[in-house]
Amino acid sequence: MSKIKVEKAKLPHDLPTTNFQEIYDMEEPYLNNCLISNCTIEREKVEKIEFSQVIFKNVVFNDVSFRNIELTDVTFENCDLSNVDFMGGIIHRVEFKESKMLGINLSDATLGNVLFENCILNLSSYGYSRLKQVQYTNCSLRNADYYECNFKKVGFQQCDINEVNFSGTSLKGIDISSSTFERLSVNLEDLDGCEVSSEQAIGFATMLGLKVKK
Template sequence: MSKIKIEKPKIPHNLPSANFQEIYYRDEPYLDKCIISNCSVDREKMDKIEFSQVIFKNVKFNDISFKNIELTDVIFENCDLSNADFMEAIIHRVEFKESKMLGINLSDAGLGNVLFENCILNLSSYGYGSLKQVKFVNCSLQNADYYECKFKKVGFHQCDINDVNFSGTSLKGIDISSSTFERISVSLEDLDGCEVSPQQAIGFAAMLGLKVKE
């Protein structure tokens, strides 16, 4: 397991239940200190919406666009965020657990102290984003796009990273040794300092045209 330390969300015990529609009764698009569960949020489009100390549990988000969303001390558990638009998000001390996040757009986002655990993140986008102290654990990341991202203390533990695009993203100090893939898009220059398994090293050697004798 990666040694990267992630700060957990700071959430009070015994949060009161709330309804997403309560956000319309506030002067600003903001919700805090509550739990939203067993519901769906449909076709919502809001800019600069904020959630702080909120738990989302068994929530399905359908056709939502929350550009510039700010998430602080938030947990998503068993949620469906497929195709959600979180472009230019600010996400700090947040956990995504057992959630379906196919095609989620996190381009130009800033992520700090974020955990993705047992999530389906195929076709997710992080292009031009900044990821600091972020862990992906037992996640499917097929065809995910990390084009020109900035990584600092990012870990991929036992993930499926087949066909992931790391073009323009330095993997120095990034450990992908426990993850699986048949091919990924990455330049040899950006691989410098990446931590890989012996089997993966053979695959990367083939990129150089080398033939490794066993």
């Protein structure tokens, strides 16, 4: 069971608290070096918004679309990002902790040095995304979609990956041995080099129609 080394978000101490609406006082939607906490960001649709060195804590994102977002050195703690649209985003040195992210759209995105820890990511979408040095720890990823993704140093540690779609995504070098599932959608050739437990290996053999004698 290997854990991917993820570079942590670089954040200064004692960030000042900022109201999210203040970004509209600027010519471009950009926010940096601040803490946004205990609030709801509602019905916002902004293209190419940028956040740098920002902490979101206890924030609910309701009906939010930030397509082509740029996140650098950002943390989300105890947030609700359910159904948020981050399609096409560039996400670097970002941490999602103890957050609800049902149905989040991260398709066609680029993720580098990203940590998901104790998050609910059921029905999340990553189609055509590029993930490099991304760690999932104790996350629920039921029915997540990784169609035609590019994985490089991606870790799933003690996650629920039942019914995840990995179609068209090579799992070579990916360790899923500590995670649980009853069924996956994955092409046989994409399993080459995937690291699994002996119990999972039997499960894959059964999926292939093989009868394993004990």
